[in-house]
Every structure is written in C-alpha cells, then in structure tokens.
Amino acid sequence: MAASTNGPQSPALDVKNLGVSYFTSSGEVKAADGVTFSIMSGKRMGLVGESGSGKTTTALALMRLIKPPGRITSGTAVIDNTDLLSLNDEEMRNAKLSKIALVPQGAMNSLNPVAKVKNQIIDGLRDHDADYSANQYRELINELLTKVGLSPQVGDMYPHELSGGMKQRVTIAIAISMGPNVIIADEPTSALDVVVQRQIMETLAELQEELGAAILLIGHDIGLMAQFVDTLGVMYAGRLVETGTLRQLLREPKHPYTQMLIDSLPSLERQDRKRGDLRGIPGTAPSLYALPSGCPFHPRCPQAMDICPSEEPVLKVVNDDNQSEQLAACLLY
Amino acid sequence: MATLVELRNTSKTFGTGWFSRKTVALRDFSMAVDEDEPTITALVGESGSGKTTIARLILGLIPPTTGEVLYRDKPLLELSRTERQQFRRDVQVIFQDPFEVYNPFYKVDHALHLPVRKAGLASSRDEAVEVIEGTLRQVGLNPRDTLGRYPHQLSGGQRQRVMVARALLLSPKLIVADEPVSMVDASLRATILENLRQLNTEFGISIIYITHDLTTAYEISEKIVVLYRGVIAEQGDVVPVVQEPEHPYTQLLIGSIPMPDPDQKWQQGLEVVAPSTDATAETMTADYAGCQFADRCPHAMEMCSESPPLYQTASNRVVSCHLYREEAAA
Ligand SMILES: Nc1ncnc2c1ncn2[C@@H]1O[C@H](COP(=O)(O)OP(=O)(O)OP(=O)(O)O)[C@@H](O)[C@H]1O
Ligand SMILES: Nc1ncnc2c1ncn2[C@@H]1O[C@H](COP(=O)(O)OP(=O)(O)OP(=O)(O)O)[C@@H](O)[C@H]1O
Ligand SMILES: [Mg+2]
Ligand SMILES: [Mg+2]
Numbered sequence: 001m002a003a004s005t006n007g008p009q010s011p012a013l014d015v016k017n018l019g020v021s022y023f024t025s026s027g028e029v030k031a032a033d034g035v036t037f038s039i040m041s042g043k044r045m046g047l048v049g050e051s052g053s054g055k056t057t058t059a060l061a062l063m064r065l066i067k068p069p070g071r072i073t074s075g076t077a078v079i080d081n082t083d084l085l086s087l088n089d090e091e092m093r094n095a096k097l098s099k100i101a102l103v104p105q106g107a108m109n110s111l112n113p114v115a116k117v118k119n120q121i122i123d124g125l126r127d128h129d130a131d132y133s134a135n136q137y138r139e140l141i142n143e144l145l146t147k148v149g150l151s152p153q154v155g156d157m158y159p160h161e162l163s164g165g166m167k168q169r170v171t172i173a174i175a176i177s178m179g180p181n182v183i184i185a186d187e188p189t190s191a192l193d194v195v196v197q198r199q200i201m202e203t204l205a206e207l208q209e210e211l212g213a214a215i216l217l218i219g220h221d222i223g224l225m226a227q228f229v230d231t232l233g234v235m236y237a238g239r240l241v242e243t244g245t246l247r248q249l250l251r252e253p254k255h256p257y258t259q260m261l262i263d264s265l266p267s268l269e270r271q272d273r274k275r276g277d278l279r280g281i282p283g284t285a286p287s288l289y290a291l292p293s294g295c296p297f298h299p300r301c302p303q304a305m306d307i308c309p310s311e312e313p314v315l316k317v318v319n320d321d322n323q324s325e326q327l328a329a330c331l332l333y
Numbered sequence: 334m335a336t337l338v339e340l341r342n343t344s345k346t347f348g349t350g351w352f353s354r355k356t357v358a359l360r361d362f363s364m365a366v367d368e369d370e371p372t373i374t375a376l377v378g379e380s381g382s383g384k385t386t387i388a389r390l391i392l393g394l395i396p397p398t399t400g401e402v403l404y405r406d407k408p409l410l411e412l413s414r415t416e417r418q419q420f421r422r423d424v425q426v427i428f429q430d431p432f433e434v435y436n437p438f439y440k441v442d443h444a445l446h447l448p449v450r451k452a453g454l455a456s457s458r459d460e461a462v463e464v465i466e467g468t469l470r471q472v473g474l475n476p477r478d479t480l481g482r483y484p485h486q487l488s489g490g491q492r493q494r495v496m497v498a499r500a501l502l503l504s505p506k507l508i509v510a511d512e513p514v515s516m517v518d519a520s521l522r523a524t525i526l527e528n529l530r531q532l533n534t535e536f537g538i539s540i541i542y543i544t545h546d547l548t549t550a551y552e553i554s555e556k557i558v559v560l561y562r563g564v565i566a567e568q569g570d571v572v573p574v575v576q577e578p579e580h581p582y583t584q585l586l587i588g589s590i591p592m593p594d595p596d597q598k599w600q601q602g603l604e605v606v607a608p609s610t611d612a613t614a615e616t617m618t619a620d621y622a623g624c625q626f627a628d629r630c631p632h633a634m635e636m637c638s639e640s641p642p643l644y645q646t647a648s649n650r651v652v653s654c655h656l657y658r659e660e661a662a663a
Contacts, residue, residue: 246595
C-alpha cells in the first residue's frame with residue numbers, strides 16, 4: 001500500500017540528507033553528514049551513538065538553532081508539508097513549539113535561575129504573539145503543570161527550589177505548551193535516578209499519545225531506549241550508520257559499531273556478563289577534522305576488509321522483515 | 334590503619350535566610366576513606382539525596398553544620414599551611430556538571446595547564462603538552478579535537494572527559510568523582526570507568542564514585558552507600574546489596590532499572606509510588622523525625638514515624654529500616 005502524504009501512514013518528520021558543519025580555525029567539522037530518517041506520527045524514535053557523533057547537532061539543526069561558526073549545509077526536514085530548513089526566521093519562530101519542540105540537553109540547568117517557572121513558560125508562548133489575558137495564561141499554565149505531574153503552585157517557584165526531576169518536568173511542560181507534532185528530547189533524564197526517570201518517561205509517553213505527536217529521543221541509555229522507542233538510529237562520526245526497529249537493532253545489529261555498542265552494556269543488564277567485565281570499544285573516536293577515508297569506523301572495526309579504507313558505505317537495506325526495513329552503512333552488506 | 338579523610342557524624346543544613354525553609358541536606362552521616370587500603374565506594378541516590386553535599390564536605394568546600402571533617406585525623410580547620418597544601422593535592426574532584434565548571438572565556442587548555450603548572454608536573458611547555466595530550470588520550474579524547482577549543486565547542490560527553498583527564502593529571506590519593514559519566518555512551522562509559530578502576534588498582538587511589546546509576550556502581554565499586562533524602566538507606570559490599578537489596582527504596586531502585594531488552598519491559602505492578610511534588614521534601618526539615626522513605630514506602634508501619642537507626646544485618650552491612658529490627662537484634 002502506497003503511503004499518501006497526508007494519510008495516517010505519512011511521517012510526522014521526514015529528514016533527508018541533513019548536513020551541518022562547524023567552520024573553525026582548524027577547518028571544517030562535518031558534525032552531521034547526509035543524515036536521513038523519518039518518524040511516523042504517534043511513534044518514537046531513539047537516536048544513540050558515541051559522544052560527539054552529532055546527535056545534539058542534528059536536534060539543533062531541526063530546531064534551526066545552529067549558531068555560527070556552524071551552518072546547515074544541506075538537506076530538508078519536512079513536517080506537515082513544510083520544510084523547516086527553508087523557512088525564514090519569522091516562519092520558523094512560529095513553527096517552534098507548534099510544529100516542533102525541543103527539550104534541550106542539560107535542560108534542567110538551562111532554566112533561568114532568576115525567573116519564576118510560570119514566567120519561563122509564558123516566555124515561550126509570547127513568541128507566538130498569543131493574545132491571552134492574564135487569566136487565560138494562568139489557566140493554561142495550571143493545565144500544563146498538572147499535565148506534567150506538577151502542582152500548580154510550582155508556577156510560583158524558582159528553579160533552585162525544584163528537584164532535578166521537577167525541573168525536567170517543567171522543561172517538558174514548555175515543550176508541549178503549543179501541542180507540537182514532533183517533540184525532540186535530548187537526554188531528558190540522564191541526570192536522574194531510575195525511579196524518577198521512569199516516571200518522567202511515562203508522563204512523556206502519555207502526553208505524546210494525547211497529542212498524537214512523534215518523539216525523537218536522544219540518549220546513551222540503551223536500556224531506556226528499549227523501554228520507550230519503536231525505532232532506533234545509530235550515529236557515528238556525524239553519520240547515521242544504522243536504523244531499524246528496536247528489536248532488529250537489539251537482537252540483530254548489523255553494523256559492527258552497533259554490535260560493539262550493544263556488547264558494551266553493563267552486566268546487571270545482561271545475564272551473559274560477569275560483574276566488572278567492562279567492554280569499551282577500543283581506540284578513540286575519529287577526529288572530525290581528519291576523518292579516516294572510506295568508512296569512518298574502519299580503523300576501530302574488528303571486521304574491516306581491504307576495501308573499507310577506500311570506499312564510503314551508504315545506508316542499504318540489510319533486513320526486511322514485516323515491511324520494517326533495517327538499514328546499515330557497512331560494506332559487509 | 335591510617336585514615337585519609339573522614340566525615341564524622343556530619344550534618345548539613347541549608348537555608349538560613351529569614352524566609353527560606355531550612356533543608357537538612359545530610360543527617361548524621363559518617364564515612365572514612367582508608368589510606369592503606371584503597372577502595373572504590375559508590376554513593377548512590379536520587380537527585381537531591383545529598384551526594385554532592387557529601388562531596389563538597391569531603392573537599393572542604395563547605396563546612397558541616399554539625400560533626401567533623403578530618404584529614405589524617407585532624408579537623409580541616411586546624412590544618413597547617415603545608416598540611417592544607419598536601420590535602421589539596423591528595424584529594425581531587427571530578428565535578429558533576431561540566432557546563433558549570435569551565436570558565437567560558439578560557440579555552441579548555443587552561444583548565445589542564447593550570448594544575449600541571451601548579452603541581453610542577455612538567456619542566457617545559459612542550460613537556461606539559463605531552464603530559465596533557467597523553468592524559469586526554471587515556472580518556473578517549475583526541476587532543477586535536479579538544480585542545481584549543483572553548484567549552485561550548487565540545488559536546489557534553491567531551492567536556493565531561495576533560496574533567497576526568499584533569500583529575501588524573503595530579504595523581505592524588507583520593508578522587509571524588511561526581512557523576513563523571515552521566516553523559517557518555519555505554520562504550521565510553523565502560524572505558525572511563527575502566528580508567529578509574531585502573532587508578533585504583535595500579536596507583537592505589539581511592540575513589541568515591543557518585544552516581545544515580547546503580548548499574549555502573551555495581552560494575553566498579555566494592556562498597557556502596559545508598560542515600561535517600563540525606564540519610565543512609567542501606568550500606569555494604571556492593572554485590573549483596575545489589576543482588577539482594579534489603580531497604581524498600583533500594584528494591585524500588587533496582588526494580589526500575591530499564592533493561593536493554595525488547596522483551597523485558599519495565600516490571601509491571603512494581604509500585605512506583607508517586608514522587609512528592611516538592612523538591613526539598615517536607616521530610617527534609619529539621620523537625621521531621623520519622624523515616625525519610627515512609628511516605629513512599631509500601632511497607633510503612635506505625636513505628637516509621639520514628640527514624641530507624643542503622644540496623645546491622647550482616648557483618649559488613651547496615652540498613653536503616655524497621656523491617657529489620659528483629660533480624661538485627663537476633
Ligand atoms: N560550536 C561548535 N564549534 C565547533 N565544533 C562544535 C561546536 N559544537 C559542536 N561541535 C562539534 O561537533 C561534534 C558533534 O557534537 P554534538 O554536540 O552534536 O555531539 P553529540 O552526539 O550530541 O554528543 P554527546 O553525546 O556528547 O552530547 C563534536 O565533535 C563537537 O566537538
Ligand atoms: N547551596 C544550597 N542552598 C540551599 N539548598 C541546597 C544548596 N545545596 C544543596 N541544597 C539542597 O540540599 C539537598 C541535597 O543536594 P545535593 O546537591 O547534595 O543533592 P545530590 O544528591 O547531589 O543531587 P543531584 O543528583 O541532583 O546532583 C537538595 O535538597 C538541595 O536542594
Ligand atoms: Mg549531545
Ligand atoms: Mg549532585
């Protein structure tokens with residue numbers, strides 16, 4: 001069945017060939033290169049990958065928040081028939097929060113310490129020239145806070161009076177304030193303990209279902225991903241090297257990097273591992289100023305072949321069960 | 334047995350303003366780091382449980398409200414100048430929030446050259462660079478991608494690792510690592526934790542590993558202290574505590590660990606008791622005298638309105654929960 005662009009099967013977010021570079025004194029850093037993926041409405045996609053692999057850069061680019069010396073160099077990102085990357089500043093300001101919203105990395109610490117919570121929520125709404133009376137604002141804020149599991153009194157508090165989990169809930173309230181089609185959450189719970197993390201993720205899931213939105217969850221915690229997402233993308237050195245359903249990637253990872261990433265999970269989370277048997281991936285992440293030729297993973301890859309230094313792999317279908325494609329950028333396939 | 338650093342019955346109360354409520358961030362907490370037997374001790378607890386407060390007390394950055402902080406059996410305030418200098422070298426820290434630590438106007442190089450210079454680790458600029466680059470590689474960073482950059486030009490995990498490298502430079506006797514790997518991926522986390530463990534086994538450095546992540550605590554530490562709202566919930570050798578948790582809070586924590594397995598979803602029916610909506614919980618005030626966990630505890634009883642002492646349930650193990658009063662007495 002062919003998916004129509006407006007039917008239930010159409011992606012909420014469709015990213016093609018996204019490129020972002022930082023132009024620094026020592027050269028160009030391609031922090032995102034040819035990134036292509038899509039998320040269906042109501043679905044959740046996870047984005048994992050080594051530190052510095054370009055996850056936050058991808059998120060910021062979709063929000064059009066890349067600042068000089070960085071620049072979006074290529075690509076499209078379509079939500080609701082609109083390409084975010086070709087909007088002018090005014091149009092993008094309107095799209096933020098209503099079409100796409102971001103809970104930024106370290107968001108808990110990015111709240112303004114000298115502003116009351118309610119004012120920080122209002123600030124986001126103001127950008128939309130929302131013409132609300134003071135009463136309407138109060139009601140909306142109470143509703144938003146209640147939705148994220150906070151009591152309305154929190155509106156009158158300052159960030160330092162809140163726990164990490166509560167601050168994170170505030171950032172989520174801001175993100176959902178205009179009912180976006182796509183919510184990007186960049187490591188929303190990496191500073192919180194597992195109990196609070198679970199509560200927050202469950203809240204986020206409920207809100208998403210209510211809104212019918214799609215979620216892009218960025219993070220390092222594969223355990224958390226396994227609980228939360230439908231599909232997963234793996235980044236390495238600015239590129240998406242593997243995508244597929246959660247089950248495909250956890251059960252049958254095809255790219256050697258994904259395989260090693262999953263193999264490095266700690267022992268409490270797996271039966272086949274002794275305590276203290278820590279398995280990092282040997283070698284350091286490549287310098288983005290001087291990427292290895294061919295496949296950027298080849299110097300660290302245990303399965304590297306003769307052609308790997310000379311040929312650049314592209315995403316290819318490696319597994320096609322039940323119409324859900326698993327793609328990997330590896331010359332083994 | 335020589336004790337390097339000790340917290341003796343320390344408490345810390347914040348908020349002395351006229352209007353602000355007082356928060357007891359830490360209650361009657363004791364812990365000692367032995368100099369002859371370097372160990373890795375994990376301090377685990379949720380946000381606001383007092384982990385960073387303990388770190389700051391140990392480093393002498395804040396004074397305790399009651400109790401004492403001792404360096405080689407001497408209160409910090411009574412140290413002589415030379416003893417204080419020695420203390421500053423012996424005890425190093427890796428801070429929790431790499432965003433806050435760096436001065437945004439200096440390149441990250443500054444944060445690395447400063448300790449090298451202060452401690453006289455190199456005789457020339459070239460040698461300093463060599464030492465620094467070597468240490469950066471040890472933590473999985475590419476010097477070329479790191480040096481010469483401003484903090485905001487690095488990713489979250491890169492900043493965190495520069496902090497680890499900085500602590501490694503000085504070869505201290507104790508490293509207090511406050512959430513050193515909360516923002517790096519599993520494979521790097523394994524590499525950095527392995528680094529920390531090597532410091533312990535090869536150079537005899539003790540490590541206090543502060544984290545909210547029980548899984549990594551289990552991987553590298555020998556002992557564990559589980560904190561809840563400023564008090565010890567449970568303490569002991571890491572394997573029995575994690576495999577057979579006794580305190581209801583530890584049980585809740587372990588039951589909530591997300592497994593990286595599509596067929597093992599979050600344990601259903603596990604009572605995730607709603608969080609108290611306030612940060613500095615009602616119970617963290619000076620006049621509250623009951624068990625800190627009682628309001629979330631599925632086993633709460635009448636006697637929980639009195640705070641439980643640390644019941645000893647095994648030779649190396651204590652738990653602060655009335656459920657164990659008889660076992661401990663027996
Ligand atoms: N303003 C900047 N100038 C130069 N380089 C930058 C800048 N911001 C980011 N980079 C580089 O771009 C690369 C990608 O960074 P990004 O923050 O997207 O990584 P990430 O995948 O989110 O990593 P983490 O998991 O550590 O948060 C990194 O190598 C980083 O050093
Ligand atoms: N300078 C301060 N003034 C007022 N209250 C403080 C201060 N520092 C800490 N607190 C309070 O003391 C308690 C313990 O804080 P602490 O920073 O030690 O927690 P933590 O366990 O490190 O949490 P996290 O995991 O979020 O870092 C919290 O309730 C906190 O709000
Ligand atoms: Mg990031
Ligand atoms: Mg802390």
